[in-house]
Amino acid sequence: xxxxxxxxxxxxxxxxxxxxxxxxxxxxxxxxxxxxxxxxxxxxxxxxxxxxxxxxxxxxxxxxxxxxxxxxxxxxxxxxxxxxxxxxxxxxxxxxxxxxxxxxxxxxxxxxxxxxx
Amino acid sequence: xxxxxxxxxxxxxxxxxxxxxxxxxxxxxxxxxxxxxxxxxxxxxxxxxxxxxxxxxxxxxxxxxxxxxxxxxxxxxxxxxxxxxxxxxxxxxxxxxxxxxxxxxxxxxxxxxxxxxxxxxxxxxxxxxxxxxxxxxxxxxxxxxxxxxxxxxxxxxxxxxxxxxxxxxxxxxxxxxx
Numbered sequence: 429x430x431x432x433x434x435x436x437x438x439x440x441x442x443x444x445x446x447x448x449x450x451x452x453x454x455x456x457x458x459x460x461x462x463x464x465x466x467x468x469x470x471x472x473x474x475x476x477x478x479x480x481x482x483x484x485x486x487x488x489x490x491x492x493x494x495x496x497x498x499x500x501x502x503x504x505x506x507x508x509x510x511x512x513x514x515x516x517x518x519x520x521x522x523x524x525x526x527x528x529x530x531x532x533x534x535x536x537x538x539x540x541x542x543x544x545x
Numbered sequence: 546x547x548x549x550x551x552x553x554x555x556x557x558x559x560x561x562x563x564x565x566x567x568x569x570x571x572x573x574x575x576x577x578x579x580x581x582x583x584x585x586x587x588x589x590x591x592x593x594x595x596x597x598x599x600x601x602x603x604x605x606x607x608x609x610x611x612x613x614x615x616x617x618x619x620x621x622x623x624x625x626x627x628x629x630x631x632x633x634x635x636x637x638x639x640x641x642x643x644x645x646x647x648x649x650x651x652x653x654x655x656x657x658x659x660x661x662x663x664x665x666x667x668x669x670x671x672x673x674x675x676x677x678x679x680x681x682x683x684x685x686x687x688x689x690x691x692x693x694x695x696x697x698x699x700x701x702x703x704x705x706x707x708x709x710x711x712x713x714x715x716x717x718x719x720x721x722x723x
Contacts, residue, residue, distance in 0.1 A: 473707040495626055495704055496619045515622075533615055534711055 470498050475539035482523050484543050491518045503530040579695050583631050584638035590620040592651045606667045612719050668723035674716040682709045
């Protein structure tokens with residue numbers, strides 16, 4: 429009987445210890461997501477994917493794998509933009525806000541990225 | 546009533562369609578070889594580069610100049626890649642009836658474009674670009690790609706189609722402004 433009581437005590441101790449580790453709003457319980465890197469390929473006169481959702485602080489890399497030069501520019505006012513990207517060039521941007529963008533060289537090429545709320 | 550201006554504008558479009566039509570005529574006749582297709586591809590691109598250079602020289606309109614710069618850069622890029630592929634494949638582009646018709650048409654259209662100035666030139670250039678790209682897109686899709694034997698050359702032509710479609714839309718949008 430004493431043996432059983434001792435086992436019970438050990439089990440209860442373990443349960444209390446686990447509960448205490450998982451309770452409260454301490455850092456161990458928060459979902460911390462490291463910044464991610466997403467890639468958008470420019471190919472066949474399109475941004476692929478044309479619509480992407482990221483977290484604020486993530487990085488997007490655009491790689492020009494097309495046969496002609498392109499750029500990546502905020503639509504419609506080019507408030508931010510890349511240099512002209514020759515084939516195989518890339519452009520990196522840290523994302524803070526949602527945006528629609530286009531290729532100002534070929535204006536019907538349009539796409540967007542959204543930041544999660 | 547047709548004014549000289551309207552007639553002139555229609556003429557440029559007509560010329561563009563005329564000099565592109567041999568592509569379609571040959572379609573029903575001779576089948577092109579890969580060296581001949583390489584020649585047609587390079588020539589068709591070079592002609593649009595040449596039209597672009599005329600526009601840069603003659604036009605002061607910002608939209609026309611920007612479009613022309615894009616045509617020059619894009620088509621020169623394609624020529625470079627076609628030339629590099631021909632070298633890699635040890636293929637020498639071979640002149641043929643389609644190439645000759647394209648070049649004959651270029652001479653005629655260039656004369657018409659050079660005879661115009663100001664807004665009349667801008668409209669003629671934009672109309673010609675729309676008609677030219679429409680004909681070239683059709684020829685690439687229905688003749689050049691189906692008749693190409695080499696897989697890499699076929700792949701290059703297929704990769705050019707979205708660009709040509711885009712140029713066609715850009716040219717139509719541009720023409721609608723005049």
